[in-house]
Amino acid sequence: MTDRVLVFVDALPYQERERLAREVPALTWARAIEPGFGYSLNVKSELFAGLAPDQAGFLNEWTYRPGRGITKVGYPRWFDRLVSATWLGSRVVRRVLAKLYGESLRNIPLPLLTDLDRDGVNAYERGFPHESVFTEFEVERFLYSEFGSDGAAFEALLRRLDTDERPVKAFLATAELDHVLHVHAVNSPEYEAELKVVIGRMNELLSALQRRGEGARVCLVSDHGMASVHSEVTFELDTALPGAGKSYGLFVDATMARVWSRDEAVLERARSFAGDIPGHYLDAEERRAWGISSPEFGDLVFLLDEGYLFVPSFMGDAGVKAMHGYDPRLDSQKGLLAANVPVVDEGEVVPARAAYQGFRNFFS
Numbered sequence: 001m002t003d004r005v006l007v008f009v010d011a012l013p014y015q016e017r018e019r020l021a022r023e024v025p026a027l028t029w030a031r032a033i034e035p036g037f038g039y040s041l042n043v044k045s046e047l048f049a050g051l052a053p054d055q056a057g058f059l060n061e062w063t064y065r066p067g068r069g070i071t072k073v074g075y076p077r078w079f080d081r082l083v084s085a086t087w088l089g090s091r092v093v094r095r096v097l098a099k100l101y102g103e104s105l106r107n108i109p110l111p112l113l114t115d116l117d118r119d120g121v122n123a124y125e126r127g128f129p130h131e132s133v134f135t136e137f138e139v140e141r142f143l144y145s146e147f148g149s150d151g152a153a154f155e156a157l158l159r160r161l162d163t164d165e166r167p168v169k170a171f172l173a174t175a176e177l178d179h180v181l182h183v184h185a186v187n188s189p190e191y192e193a194e195l196k197v198v199i200g201r202m203n204e205l206l207s208a209l210q211r212r213g214e215g216a217r218v219c220l221v222s223d224h225g226m227a228s229v230h231s232e233v234t235f236e237l238d239t240a241l242p243g244a245g246k247s248y249g250l251f252v253d254a255t256m257a258r259v260w261s262r263d264e265a266v267l268e269r270a271r272s273f274a275g276d277i278p279g280h281y282l283d284a285e286e287r288r289a290w291g292i293s294s295p296e297f298g299d300l301v302f303l304l305d306e307g308y309l310f311v312p313s314f315m316g317d318a319g320v321k322a323m324h325g326y327d328p329r330l331d332s333q334k335g336l337l338a339a340n341v342p343v344v345d346e347g348e349v350v351p352a353r354a355a356y357q358g359f360r361n362f363f364s
């Protein structure tokens, strides 16, 4: 067996295809990745386990489970208002809650927490509950999350290659490009600097493999691209429609909002509430196509148009300069798949779930 190394670069946009072909000439083959619906957590389960949200059992990080949420005690609305109204209250109380529940809980209104449960595991983390390419082919994992940084995980992989002659099936997971893009925007100097780091590492990796012999397979994949955020909008259904946490559940993701209720009249009000917001509630056909039919993910799922962002959202009160998690068919949302051998037979655009079959062949 020859060496096989798969590198994951969170958020490397397809638009960098030509740049990569120029600066990492060994990667002679490239395609666009069409992400699935949702954020990285879901795209990773499509890429590395072939599972759409319906099969993985989660959409994004939170779901609505009435009475089975992360907190067992209910927080009254006045307490939430008091906490949110003061900077100190907000900081202290949320820090205490984070300690109690092991989660940052971010900006989720406290009365909703008895019904909202933390969900979902990264497909390359060891706690992922389904089979993945990593478990199926016993791939050695070098994860930024375990080594503390992209650089430390990369150095550990290089050490493995330089000190152990046995053929390797390895996976390197990095995440810093995604953070840089969110904070500093597409085409910023900070992004350019981080992209140079990514390109430098790919060339270093290829040289290290070259030193070990001929025939190594190397593949780079990202989960999605990025769109510049140009406008912030709100989704304050809980202000407009009383009963959040009682007659309905609500979660405002950065580019989506999800509403749960058994009361059709409540859902109807939620539909008309969103009438002027730039985006739409997904219809049954879209939900089927993206594998998010499960009512657990929301009786209503609202998706913003490209470039808009919910601020505040339950994922943070500060906006970001670039975002993903829009319609996966948009050009801006495409990730990149590049390799020194063909990885899939697919045409120019590879659905994330088809890339999974490619990775199975890559490692087998």
Ligand SMILES: [Zn+2]
Pocket: 011, 040, 178, 179, 182, 324
């Ligand atoms: Zn991201």
